[in-house]
Amino acid sequence: MALSGVRVLELAGLAPAPLCGMILADFGAQVVRVDRCPRSAVSTDVQGRGKRSLALDLKRAQGAAALRRLCLRADVLVEPFRHGVMEKLGLGPEVLLQENPKLIYARLTGFGQSGKYARSAGHDINYLALSGVLSKLGRKDENPYAPLNLLADFAGGGLMCAMGIIVALYERTKSGKGQLIDASMVEGAAYLSSFLWKSQNLGLWNRCRGENLLDSGAPFYETYKTLDGKFMAVGAIEPQFYEQLLKGLGLESDKLPSQLSFSDWCEMKKMFATIFSEKTQAEWCKIFDGTDACVTPVLSLDEVALHQHNKERGSFIKNDQEEISPRPSPLLLRTPATPSARRDPFIGEHTQEILLEFGFSKEEIAKLHSDKVIEFNKPKANL
Numbered sequence: 001m002a003l004s005g006v007r008v009l010e011l012a013g014l015a016p017a018p019l020c021g022m023i024l025a026d027f028g029a030q031v032v033r034v035d036r037c038p039r040s041a042v043s044t045d046v047q048g049r050g051k052r053s054l055a056l057d058l059k060r061a062q063g064a065a066a067l068r069r070l071c072l073r074a075d076v077l078v079e080p081f082r083h084g085v086m087e088k089l090g091l092g093p094e095v096l097l098q099e100n101p102k103l104i105y106a107r108l109t110g111f112g113q114s115g116k117y118a119r120s121a122g123h124d125i126n127y128l129a130l131s132g133v134l135s136k137l138g139r140k141d142e143n144p145y146a147p148l149n150l151l152a153d154f155a156g157g158g159l160m161c162a163m164g165i166i167v168a169l170y171e172r173t174k175s176g177k178g179q180l181i182d183a184s185m186v187e188g189a190a191y192l193s194s195f196l197w198k199s200q201n202l203g204l205w206n207r208c209r210g211e212n213l214l215d216s217g218a219p220f221y222e223t224y225k226t227l228d229g230k231f232m233a234v235g236a237i238e239p240q241f242y243e244q245l246l247k248g249l250g251l252e253s254d255k256l257p258s259q260l261s262f263s264d265w266c267e268m269k270k271m272f273a274t275i276f277s278e279k280t281q282a283e284w285c286k287i288f289d290g291t292d293a294c295v296t297p298v299l300s301l302d303e304v305a306l307h308q309h310n311k312e313r314g315s316f317i318k319n320d321q322e323e324i325s326p327r328p329s330p331l332l333l334r335t336p337a338t339p340s341a342r343r344d345p346f347i348g349e350h351t352q353e354i355l356l357e358f359g360f361s362k363e364e365i366a367k368l369h370s371d372k373v374i375e376f377n378k379p380k381a382n383l
Ligand SMILES: C[C@H](CCC[C@@H](C)[C@H]1CC[C@H]2[C@@H]3[C@H](O)C[C@@H]4C[C@H](O)CC[C@]4(C)[C@H]3C[C@H](O)[C@]12C)C(=O)SCCNC(=O)CCNC(=O)[C@H](O)C(C)(C)COP(=O)(O)OP(=O)(O)OC[C@H]1O[C@@H](n2cnc3c(N)ncnc32)[C@H](O)[C@@H]1OP(=O)(O)O
Pocket: 011, 013, 014, 015, 016, 034, 035, 036, 037, 041, 042, 043, 044, 045, 046, 056, 057, 058, 059, 080, 081, 082, 085, 088, 089, 108, 109, 110, 111, 120, 121, 122, 123, 124, 125, 149, 153
């Protein structure tokens, strides 16, 4: 796999850093999640695919020293704490990069390492708000609405951080040097949304929130409820596709206002909604499948893997616990990601094997264990 041989240490965090680590693991990196010790009963990381877990108490001097040793042999460190936490533990970048100048030290936070909010707590919705993007999301006359925690945590955070790490790994092949990455989810979400800024002059966003082309203002870029309580998604922007939408709905364009007549959008939406409510989702799929009307069913998470298109591409995979999840994307055809089919690791499940691999002797491991700086957690075999 593309990242095989890359050693990553991921300090356990909430949602974005686990995604970053899972992406790296899916593409072949050896990812060790450094979990807290004493450990909590269950890991909060539901994105532990392909990772191994080491339970290590970083608040103890021996634990911090052990992490420094691990970093000597690591390519990447991902840390998800607010600014100042790593420094307090004696594990700041100036220490670790001096000891291993080839290390890529990725700091994944909401507000970044500097600025007024650097030390403040926050979550996805706060980062999205500060990026400006949240102000654009939501329906007409309603408050801004955060689409789950997808945009800042995962797209602007975990994914951007993974990209930064891969770029830094590539650069290291030329310079031989590691570097510090300051991944801020505010900036990641803003960068991801560059189109919003770059398209200001096109007049795409001149109207209020929820009244524009792509923010649920337009009748031809909307979701509609069907007779059986399901939904269809409509994205017929270009006139030739819009024509096909009208045809499928049984409408004639010369009897309707023009597609871009903003003042008629509200009425057009009502008309489309009434028509969509008269047939089931399956009936609409029969009408629109195979056309260029840009109309697709809104599938539930239970339905996606069963949809013919997704089945044909193998877009969803099952692990050995029969859990379904999305296949890593994008597909690298020569060196595809091969995600682990095993269950996620238990906290501390691999403590001993990881320390041995990183050069700790059995005696050193035993001492760390008896001093309660590390924990083992060998699951019992299922008999
Ligand atoms: C909207 C999302 C958040 C969604 C999260 C959900 C996915 C999960 C939230 C609750 C979970 C559920 C819950 O836990 C109950 C169940 C538990 C069960 O086990 C599983 C099922 C659950 C239902 C579970 C399910 C899910 O997991 C949940 C629903 C986000 O926006 S996430 C993005 C958050 N922001 C960031 O990541 C930005 C950077 N980080 C921060 O700003 C801060 O870390 C943050 C997030 C504000 C938290 O602040 P906090 O004060 O708690 O931490 P820090 O200041 O960063 O300091 C960390 C301290 O921990 C010490 N430490 C770290 N590692 C170790 C170690 N190995 N050993 C010892 N100590 C360690 C470190 O030294 C710091 O100590 P101090 O505070 O003393 O300095």
